[in-house]
Amino acid sequence: MYEIPVGSLLRQLGLGTLETLKLLPVCIGLTLALGTLIGALHTLRLPLLNQIITAYVFVMRGVPPLIVLLIVFFVANIADAFLAAIIGLSLYHTAYISEVVRGGIMAMPRGQFEAAHSLGLSTFQTLRKVIFPQIWYQTLPSIAGQYILLAKDTSLVSVVGMQDVMRIGKQLMQVTANPFIVYFFIGVFYYLICTSLQQVSIRVEDGMRKRYARGVTR
Amino acid sequence: MEFSWQLVLKWGPSILKSLTITVEMFTLSAFLALVVGTVVPALMRLGIRPLNALLRIYISIFRNSPLLVFLFFLFYGLPFFGIYIAPFWCGVLGITLNEGAFLAEIIRGAIQGIPRGDWEAADSLGLGRFQVLRFVVVPQALRNAIPAITGQLSIVMKDTSLMSLITLAELTYIGNFIYSRTFNITGLFIVAMIYVALFAVLNLAARVLETRMRIRR
Numbered sequence: 212m213y214e215i216p217v218g219s220l221l222r223q224l225g226l227g228t229l230e231t232l233k234l235l236p237v238c239i240g241l242t243l244a245l246g247t248l249i250g251a252l253h254t255l256r257l258p259l260l261n262q263i264i265t266a267y268v269f270v271m272r273g274v275p276p277l278i279v280l281l282i283v284f285f286v287a288n289i290a291d292a293f294l295a296a297i298i299g300l301s302l303y304h305t306a307y308i309s310e311v312v313r314g315g316i317m318a319m320p321r322g323q324f325e326a327a328h329s330l331g332l333s334t335f336q337t338l339r340k341v342i343f344p345q346i347w348y349q350t351l352p353s354i355a356g357q358y359i360l361l362a363k364d365t366s367l368v369s370v371v372g373m374q375d376v377m378r379i380g381k382q383l384m385q386v387t388a389n390p391f392i393v394y395f396f397i398g399v400f401y402y403l404i405c406t407s408l409q410q411v412s413i414r415v416e417d418g419m420r421k422r423y424a425r426g427v428t429r
Numbered sequence: 430m431e432f433s434w435q436l437v438l439k440w441g442p443s444i445l446k447s448l449t450i451t452v453e454m455f456t457l458s459a460f461l462a463l464v465v466g467t468v469v470p471a472l473m474r475l476g477i478r479p480l481n482a483l484l485r486i487y488i489s490i491f492r493n494s495p496l497l498v499f500l501f502f503l504f505y506g507l508p509f510f511g512i513y514i515a516p517f518w519c520g521v522l523g524i525t526l527n528e529g530a531f532l533a534e535i536i537r538g539a540i541q542g543i544p545r546g547d548w549e550a551a552d553s554l555g556l557g558r559f560q561v562l563r564f565v566v567v568p569q570a571l572r573n574a575i576p577a578i579t580g581q582l583s584i585v586m587k588d589t590s591l592m593s594l595i596t597l598a599e600l601t602y603i604g605n606f607i608y609s610r611t612f613n614i615t616g617l618f619i620v621a622m623i624y625v626a627l628f629a630v631l632n633l634a635a636r637v638l639e640t641r642m643r644i645r646r
Binding site for chain 1: 490493588589591604624627629
């Protein structure tokens, strides 16, 4: 047991945080794409697909992300921790994003769909050109909120063997025997990540409001 | 790797025991988090400046940092100062403070959604500031917020799974333990199904509560 200078401690924890930060954009991109797709498919009420999506969302809303990560890791037998973490976290958060997107689409007045159809737009075109441009603005706060939860869930990925900030924290704790300072700094790192995500979402929302709000009355 | 009924029979009793720990922790911490989540926004309504600043810092810290970090802080960090808390109580304290902050935001939003007329009507009936909150505003806000609160309580349920990482033998811990003993995924699947079943019960209870509390106009 010996003292580690604070600078060195911060550098090591920073390296671990970097691993976490690599995970975040990949998961955000993946969940946004899949969540939008699944949320949109859910509103179409296709016979078999609808039940499958409902069941998937229900299960993911019920099961802890820790379990999802463990099952992905053990069942798929993925050796690459980074990949297992991405699949586990994305599988879990896609369900929530799809619910947000579905809610956004359902909240659109029926007249919009009817008007688009009567103009000869296909269902896909209606969603892409009429509905989505309007719902992004309304669903952004919920989506941003979900991504803050995603950022916090990255603290679980050490269970699939990633060398993230939590794992490094545990190792440092055993060396310095001062867990207090280690977890304090980890908390600060996460706080900074989450509040910056929040700031980005506020900026984007403001930008969108300036562009869209004039046209959209709701 | 396939599903094995022998395992279910063999480990059934330990799974049931861990289920009671999960349910116990959920009930206790959900109740305490609801208390925190109701009291904090009510206090913020009183408009005492320094208190408000303090509560806002509390909410911001817990909303923007992972529960797991706080749990490790309690479990590994506090003993450094000679304060020892049992894993179960670390969990209850951690979930209460963390989810209390989220519930406070939900209920604060619901309180803001109560029309001004209700406040004024209560005032004009001679109710005090505290009474207005206690008898008029908070009951209505809680009713309106039932779906959002249910969603948050389902997350409280999931939070209890983190206790497996601070050595508490709850559901997730047992599932993981069975895997490490047998290299069979059955235990984790059973545990996952139990969590989904608990979620279904929670959902059903919320729906019953919602129809019961609906006002007939």
